Structure formats: structure tokens, C-alpha cells
Amino acid sequence: MIASVFDTEARNSFSESVDRFITQRYDFDTQRRLAATPDHFGRDEWAQIAELGWQCLPLPEAHGGMGGGAADTSIIMEAIGRGLMLEPYIASIILAGRLVAACGSAAQQADLLPALASGALVLAFAERDSDPQRPVTATPAVDCWTMNGAKTLTLHGDCADRLLVAAQVGDETGLFLVAADSAGLHRDRYRLVDGRGIAELGFDAVPAERLGNDDARAAIESALDHAAHACCAEAVGAMAMLNAQTLEFVRTRQQFGVTIGSFQVIQHRLVDMTVAEQEARSIARAAAAALDAGQPGAGLLVAAAKLRAARAGRFVGESAVQIHGGIGMSSELPIGAWFKRLLAIESLFGDADAQLDRIAALR
Amino acid sequence: MTSSTPFSNDILLDIRCAADPALAALRDEVRAVCRDRLPADIRLKVERNQHLTRDDHVRWHRILADAGLLVAHWPVAHGGRGWSRLQRWVFENIVYRAGSPWLVPFAITYVAPVIYTYGTPEQQARWLPSIASAETWWAQGYSEPNAGSDLANIRTRAVRDGDHYIVSGQKIWTTMAQWADMMFALVRTSDTGRPQQGISFLLIDMTAPGVTVRPIMTIDGEHHVNEIFLDAVRVPVENLVGVEGGGWTYAKFLLGNERLLAAEVGKAQRLMHQLGGYMHDPMISTPPLANDLSWTRRCAELQGRLLALESLSYDLLEQAEGGRDPGALASLLKIVGSELIQAITGTIVDALAKRGLSMSPALLSGATTTDRLPEGGSGAIAEYLYDRAATIYGGSSEVQRNIIAKAVLGL
Numbered sequence: 001m002i003a004s005v006f007d008t009e010a011r012n013s014f015s016e017s018v019d020r021f022i023t024q025r026y027d028f029d030t031q032r033r034l035a036a037t038p039d040h041f042g043r044d045e046w047a048q049i050a051e052l053g054w055q056c057l058p059l060p061e062a063h064g065g066m067g068g069g070a071a072d073t074s075i076i077m078e079a080i081g082r083g084l085m086l087e088p089y090i091a092s093i094i095l096a097g098r099l100v101a102a103c104g105s106a107a108q109q110a111d112l113l114p115a116l117a118s119g120a121l122v123l124a125f126a127e128r129d130s131d132p133q134r135p136v137t138a139t140p141a142v143d144c145w146t147m148n149g150a151k152t153l154t155l156h157g158d159c160a161d162r163l164l165v166a167a168q169v170g171d172e173t174g175l176f177l178v179a180a181d182s183a184g185l186h187r188d189r190y191r192l193v194d195g196r197g198i199a200e201l202g203f204d205a206v207p208a209e210r211l212g213n214d215d216a217r218a219a220i221e222s223a224l225d226h227a228a229h230a231c232c233a234e235a236v237g238a239m240a241m242l243n244a245q246t247l248e249f250v251r252t253r254q255q256f257g258v259t260i261g262s263f264q265v266i267q268h269r270l271v272d273m274t275v276a277e278q279e280a281r282s283i284a285r286a287a288a289a290a291l292d293a294g295q296p297g298a299g300l301l302v303a304a305a306k307l308r309a310a311r312a313g314r315f316v317g318e319s320a321v322q323i324h325g326g327i328g329m330s331s332e333l334p335i336g337a338w339f340k341r342l343l344a345i346e347s348l349f350g351d352a353d354a355q356l357d358r359i360a361a362l363r
Numbered sequence: 364m365t366s367s368t369p370f371s372n373d374i375l376l377d378i379r380c381a382a383d384p385a386l387a388a389l390r391d392e393v394r395a396v397c398r399d400r401l402p403a404d405i406r407l408k409v410e411r412n413q414h415l416t417r418d419d420h421v422r423w424h425r426i427l428a429d430a431g432l433l434v435a436h437w438p439v440a441h442g443g444r445g446w447s448r449l450q451r452w453v454f455e456n457i458v459y460r461a462g463s464p465w466l467v468p469f470a471i472t473y474v475a476p477v478i479y480t481y482g483t484p485e486q487q488a489r490w491l492p493s494i495a496s497a498e499t500w501w502a503q504g505y506s507e508p509n510a511g512s513d514l515a516n517i518r519t520r521a522v523r524d525g526d527h528y529i530v531s532g533q534k535i536w537t538t539m540a541q542w543a544d545m546m547f548a549l550v551r552t553s554d555t556g557r558p559q560q561g562i563s564f565l566l567i568d569m570t571a572p573g574v575t576v577r578p579i580m581t582i583d584g585e586h587h588v589n590e591i592f593l594d595a596v597r598v599p600v601e602n603l604v605g606v607e608g609g610g611w612t613y614a615k616f617l618l619g620n621e622r623l624l625a626a627e628v629g630k631a632q633r634l635m636h637q638l639g640g641y642m643h644d645p646m647i648s649t650p651p652l653a654n655d656l657s658w659t660r661r662c663a664e665l666q667g668r669l670l671a672l673e674s675l676s677y678d679l680l681e682q683a684e685g686g687r688d689p690g691a692l693a694s695l696l697k698i699v700g701s702e703l704i705q706a707i708t709g710t711i712v713d714a715l716a717k718r719g720l721s722m723s724p725a726l727l728s729g730a731t732t733t734d735r736l737p738e739g740g741s742g743a744i745a746e747y748l749y750d751r752a753a754t755i756y757g758g759s760s761e762v763q764r765n766i767i768a769k770a771v772l773g774l
Contacts, residue, residue, distance in 0.1 A: 247772055247774075250774070251774070261774045262774070264768075267764065267765070267768035267772070267774050268764045268768070270772055271698075271764045271767045271768050271771075271772065272764075274771065275695060275698060275767075278675060278678075278695065279671040279672070279674075280671070281678075282674040282675040282678045283671040283674045285674065285678070286375055286378070286670075286674035286677070289378055290374065290378055293378060295374060295377075295378060297374035297377075300670075301374060301670065303667070304667040304670040304671060305671075307664070308667060355663075355667070356660040356663040356667070357659070357663070359663035359666050359667055360659040360660070360662065360663040360666075363666055
């Protein structure tokens, strides 16, 4: 059923290695310390997971990658959700990595992909125009291109080494590489509700290098599907931790002389949280299988999975805080951090309304 | 049905089939039988949510039996094809999607597996052939006035008298018992030990003296269910399945089968198709609901839930095939499936309510009077009303949540 670069044994062993990193090297204190650094993620940790093979997993084999698909990267994304990791895996690998592999010239691929795989280079992908009526444009100039316009909500655009930007070229959409220190580039830095960095980008005659030569619309749509799917797997990991910790809490927390897990109203809420997590996991797996098989209906399943991640994530997150009571409100506990990660995921790559409209259009 | 866009596609099934040639062959075989042999009059009744007669059901069951599909989930030794539960579930969804009536499960999916798993060779030879050929109609005698969700509380008593049990008591909510030749029933044979330990599994002839069937009309205005009074009914001892006192074990085995198939994805797909028709129907709204963002989003929300349920069903059925205890998995599927069917029929009612919720019961019996609602409207309202039972029968949703809390969460 699952298309994978791993056989079962290799998959289990990779999965264990990913888990080991989360449990041994990325506890909640580490996470909070890294969130407070200027980049809002750990450059050292990014290099460490590169050594463990995370970045190279979905990149093409011709450039040192493993050629893995969505089912494979789900292993990593679930772990990122469990460990609340801040590192730019979606931005630099799932989005930029796929786009460079799909659209880059041979020279650009040889230049960029090994650097992405080793973690030496962090790319962010600026897709969303601040004003859809006035998209960012690129016009040819001497030896390069010139970009004008504004992009919004660029994940890790605050600290990426270079930016990959989608822009109108006549009737086509092109992809362009922009150096972070370019003249005419304005970066307003913000943070998502879960602490990850984003940027609002302004382009005022910024020089850029075009990635490949062809219309990139199909490649962008496919990369965004993979990013939306990666969010779903990440949400499943976050929900699994919230459910596990909430279950542990109700088994030990005593009120009125009994554990609160003995109350039927608490039990039924936890059952519904479990059902929500399992539904989100099943539809995310089905969407991964469809993406990896190149099924024409994969977009519909990605939309259904992202919708489920939004609905289930909101329900599980709010319920976990509620059942924990006062302590659930404390920022000393990771409960609220998982809840905020789920909120951030909901808003990225198409919120619930956007997924509903996509389902209505694709059904 | 007015011009409509189907709300569902078969992408999840097709992905499975691409990796599983046997499942693809099954899908194609079942689709062909539905296309070529499902009687048009029966399909039309189903699509209009009209009531079916005993003859309608039997006719279709016999066609499926003739095509080798009715009991394909039985072991080969008993005349089946040894289908897995996943294969049976896929089969059911394809036929429901195609407009098949509910495949009444009491004989083919409930009692037959109990008989071929726990019955004697004599019982198997006596009862299984007439079930496989859809000759005998079976009813399920479980619930009693004081034993609904608390099924272990049954009071119907069977007292041994020579070669017979003398059975006295009352069963209730017995679906389609007005058509039944036989009933499998849980009866109390002992009061010692835990309540579950004194229960036995008996096969009762509905024509035996002392059996009285009284209809109960449900809120949809139809006769689905009955009360059954048992007044000193003599049941031969050879109609005891398994051992005396083993009934609870067999009932749990049976309920696991019942709930695993409870997520009627194919029926949900058919109802979504009906809703899709109403979204474009000028009788319901001009301009049509399909032009209204709040309505397209409501439908898309249901469609998203349906895809999630379908993918969850595949995963859990695979886990059950892999040897995981199906009981808790089945509870999970029953909760999600029944709540989704209720949400879909509830949305259909909301669409019909744009025109006003009239209901013409005569139409449900096939009378050819015209309705002021779009085609299938009265039937859809009846469907909504009757589907309230989906979260009640087979163990209410509250009981399913208790089961999962204990079995999965360990609370």
C-alpha cells in the first residue's frame, strides 16, 4: 500500500532514529531556548538532523538525496509535531527542495540541492502575494531579472539565507532566487502564534536569478500540496502527544477523592479526541499514498486531510487545555505549545475555509 | 433525481485496487452485477428512499446468491469464497453506492457466522443452506424492555423440559420480525454467577405456538420494528447453539461483526449524491443552493468527513485483519459512521426545509401521487427520522464510548 524508499525494517530503524533525536536532543526546554534565538530555530540542530539524513530524504537521488515521497517525509513531520521542532523543514526541503528539483536547471540543481541536503543552505519560499490583485512581477534586466511587489506570510523568510520567490512573468509564473541581503529587499519580521519566524517581503527593483526557464505553476501547486500534507502529518504528531499527555494526566490527577479519569464525561471527551486523531491520521496517510502514486485525485485527499487536521487539531488542542484545567493555561507546560502549533498549522497553506472551497471545486 | 454532480468519487477504493489486483477484480465483478442485474424498480425505490417489501429484498438477495456474492464472506467449506471483512465491506459499499437496498444482515452476516463458528455439523447442515439461498428470513432477538444498552440484563427465560426449552418473555425493537421465519435469541438459562454467564443462544421458530409479533410504528411512520411475546414456546434442545451459558460470548462475537461493517460509506455516498441533486434543484431554491457559499461549504464539510471515515475504515479493517481485537475498532467505526449518516440526512432535511417540510407518507409505499417536494423528498425526511436509531441500535454511541474508554484508553 505504501510506496516508500524504505523496506519495513529500514523504515522502522529510520523512524526510531528520528524518535531518538526528539526524545534525547530536543526536549521542551531546548525548544523554548531555540525559539528565543534570533533565527527562532536551531542552526546546530538543523546540521545535526542533516547528518541523520532528514533533509536528504525527499531530495532527488541524482544530487545525493534518497528520492522519498510524502509517506516517507510523514515520519519526519510527525516527529516534528511531537517534538514541537522549529527548524525550517517544510520551507527549505518540502517546498524549496521540491521546487529546485522540479524547475531548476542542471547547474542550479547541482549548486543548490547538495547545500540543501547538508543543511548548509536554508531557503524560504515566498508564494503568497500581499495583494492578489497586484502580484509580484519579474522583468528581464541585464544579466538578471528585476522583481517588484510584496509577498506575505513567508515561513522562515525572516532568517533564510536565500529566498525563492514566485512571480508573474507575462502570463506565466516563474520562480526566482533572491539573496537575503539584496538592495531593495525589505524584510519585516514577525512570528507565528507558535513562535516560528515569518516575514512580510517588499521588493523594490530587487535583482533576481530565475530558477529554470519554464512556467512553474504546476510545480508550485504540487509543492504546496506536499507542504499542506506535511502540515497534516505534523498535526497528527502534535495531536498524538496532546492525547497521550492528557490521558496520563487524567489517570493521575485527583479531585473529589478520585482520579478525574473515572468521570464518564472526561472519558467520553478523551474518546472523541482519540477518534479525531485517528481520523486525521488515516486521511493524511491516504493523501500521502495518493500523492506518491501520482493519483489525479490526490489534491482532493490533501484538502480533506488538511480540513481534518484543522477540525481535529482545534478540537484536540482546546480539549487538552480544558481537561488539564488551570495547569493547561501555564506556559511552563508544553500543552499550550502543541495547541499553538496546531493553530499555526491550521492557518498555513490554506485554512479550513480554503480547503472546503477546494473540496467543493474538486469533488 | 435532477441534474446533479456526484459529491463523491472512488479515489480511495481505486488507490487500494491499484495495489491489489484481487480487490480490483472484486470491484469490477460487483459493479457489473449491480449494473446488469440490480432490478430497476428496486433501485428506483432505494433512490427515492421508499419502503421495500419482503419480496423486494428476497428478489435481490437471490440474485446476489446466484451471482455467488451473497455469502462470499463465508468460509469456502460452507459455500462462501472466504472473503475478508475488508472485502465484504468493499462489496457492501459498492452495492449501496449503486442503489442496492440495505443487505439485511441478520441471517447472512450475524447468525450464520455464529452457526459455522460455534454450531454442530448438524446445525450447520440444517440452517446454512437456506440462509445462503435466501430462503429463510431471520430476525435478531436481543433487546428487551429492560435490556437495551444493558444487554446482559435480559429476562426472557428458557427452562429445560426433556428434549425442549420452554421459553417465556418479551423481545422488543426486533427489526423486520414481521417477515421472519426464524429468530436467533439471547435467553436466560441461569441466574447464578455474573449476569452474562447465564445467557444462552437459541434458534426459535417464529411459527411455533406461543410466538406473537406486534408491530411498533416508528417516528418515520413506518413498520420496521416489533415487539415479540414468547409464551411458553417449546424450542427443541438441538436449537441451542454452542454450550448453555455461552450466549454472551457468541453475542459479542456477532456484535463485533455487526459494528465492523456499520460504517455504511456507500450509503453515505448515495445520500451525498441526493444532496448534490437538491443543491441544484430549482424546486428547493432559486437561485440554487449551489450558488450559496454557506451551502457549498456545508456540503464540502460532509464530503471531507466522508473521505476521512472511508480512510479510517480501511485502516481499521486492515488492523482487524492483522489480528487486532476488532471489538474496540468496530465501536470506533460505529460512532463515526452513524454520526456522519445523521449529519448528511440532517443537511438534506435543511435543504428540503427551504421549500417547507411537508411529508407525503403514501409516496413511501410507492403510491404514484405527486409530491410537492422534489423527488425523494418525503423519503429523505423519513430516512432522517429513522436514522436517529443509528446511534441507538447495536449499542448506543454512549455505550460505544464507554467501550473505547475501557478497551483502548484503559480508563
